Amino acid sequence: MSDLATLGRRIRHFRTAAGLTLEELGREVDVAQSQLSLIENGKREPRLTLLGAIASRLGVTVADLLDESAPSPRAALEIELERAQSAAAYRELGLPEVRATRSMTDEVLRALVGLHRELDRRARLAIATPEEARRANTRQRLRMQQVDNYLPDIEDLAEADVAAAGHGGGALTHRTVSVMAERLGLSIVHVADLPHSARCVLDLENGRIYIPPASIPGGHGLRSLALQAMAHLRLGHGEPADYEDFLRQRQDASYYAAACLMPQGAAVAFLERAKRERDIAIEDFRDAFGVTHEAAALRFTNLATARLDIPVHFVRVAGDGAVVRAYENDGLPLPVDATHATEGQIVCRHWSARRAFARSTRTTEYFQYTDTPAGTFFEATQTGTAESDEFSITLGVPYAQSRWFRGRESGHREVSRCPDLTCCRRPDADVAARWEGRAWASARVHAHIFSPLPQGTYPGVDDRELYDFLESHASAPEE
Structure with missing residues (x-):
């Protein structure tokens, strides 16, 4: 009542x-x-x-x-x-x-x-300044840190939903994802005209999940998008009340999708076996469940501490060294600004996340030990390219935990004194004096620095474009 x-x-x-x-x-x-x-x-x-x-x-x-x-x-x-x-x-x-x-x-x-x-x-349009949005994002990261990035209720829900769809093990197929959708009264529809600001759209009135064309049938990205759309229904989400609520809903939906693609029971069994053999490797975890390297690394952070008793950190870094996404519960001294936000901050040049870019061969992971003011960490980094920009994915643990991981015999070792400016940011005094007033550089400014906070009912999605899309497809027959 x-x-x-x-x-x-x-x-x-x-x-x-x-x-x-x-x-x-x-x-x-x-x-x-x-x-x-x-x-x-x-x-x-x-x-x-x-x-x-x-x-x-x-x-x-x-x-x-x-x-x-x-x-x-x-x-x-x-x-x-x-x-x-x-x-x-x-x-x-x-x-x-x-x-x-x-x-x-x-x-x-x-x-x-x-x-x-x-x-x-x-x-809603003025719900938060960009600074408040960063604070909300930081609060979300710290909340997940407090629970070791592990949400047992969503784990149980995802595992039950996957089992109810008849999944018997191995990589989750697109067919199984479709069965999961059908059990919710939904069908997955591939369309080429999604709103440019939306990755997928859930139409509850007509029972459809609209996702991009299946150029790679069963691909991780499309399976994840469909599962995230289902998550909003399974988790009882409504229109987000504010930007922080939007971030929480997105976090929970992504968590549900990952927990479906890599169900807890099978994932923990795989990782426990690798731990006994002292051969944990994100690339193996990735390949066993048919997901991306980043998805596997993020999923590992969900299970590492709660189920394997391993504190851990994860960092995605752009080619210029800026943090795109990060998580830690092992004490890694992430760079943060005055709001304690880490996104957009530059990581130390000596960290594995940046040293990996210097390799000429990047088909395998790069392993490194890094001494920091907070202790020594073992890290495994995989690099890649997205939309012509480089990025690196790093999964790391404190030195004492390195014994469980492949690559622990690495001879690569670096020393980082950051946030001490003399570590890697302050130029050599003699060299600076040599070039002062004799050179000029045109800065490469990121467009997002000047971007306003995303607006709309679902921040970042153009409301008019979204509703026009739904109207145009409401009466269209499913293919």
Whole structure:
């Protein structure tokens, strides 16, 4: 009975339809008229026995009263107005509450609700400054650090869903993903005209998951996109309330997809066997489940500490040394700014994440020991190229844990004193003096530095383009 407003209006709707006044119904179910009025106005939760008595007298079932839908379009507007005026954003304005009386016309009610919707939309557009967005992202990273990047409820849900679809082991096939979608009443539809700002779209009204064309049938990317769309349904997500809620939903959806592609039981068994053999390698983990190197490394961070008792860190770095994504619970001194955000910060030139770029042969992982002010870490780094930009994926552990990993015999060792500027950032004084005033460089500025915070109901997705896309495909037959 969490939605008391809807319950109250359904009782009022059926009472009015039965031709009873509050006084008459109260007398017949033995409750004071004032108490019944509070219930109908959503101010008091009725006992189940009272609900049964009310339903019996009105000629309906208790289920009819508890239905979550509004009993009429007018009632839906009244409920929406009441909720909007009870929100903190409206109360902060200090304005009086406007009650939806019987004398209020539908036109006036629609206008009031429309104003609240527009206020909410504008509030969403300015929900956070870029600085606050970075703080929200940092809070999300620290929350995951506190739980060792492990979410047992999502692990259990994903494993149960995969098993229910008949998956028997090995890499999750696209067929199995389709079966999982079908069990939710969804079908996977490949389209070539997705909104440019969206990776996939979930259409609940028509039961479809729209993803890009299957250029590589069963590919990890497409399987992951479909699973992330299903995750929003399985995890009960609604429209994100703010940017932090959006980040949490995206994190949980990605986690669910990874836990489906690499189910906990099979993944832990594989890793425990590799640990016993002192031969843990992300490339083997990757190949065993048919996912990307980054996906395997991130999945390892979910299971390493909680299931293998191995603290760990993960860093994705762009070719210029800037952090794209990072996680650690092993004490690695990640570079951070004043907000404690690490994204966009430059990692030490001596870290494996950057030293790996210097190799001429990059088909295999690069292994290195790095001495830092926080201790010595063993790291395995894989480099790659995406959209013409280089990147590296690094998975690392404290020195004591290196005994479980392939590559531990590496002779590569570097010393990092960062954040001490003399480590790798401050130029040699003599060389700086030699070139001062004798050279000029045109900076390569990242466009994202000047980009505003992504806007829209789902930040970064163009609302108009999204809804135009849904309208154009709503009546189209599935291929």
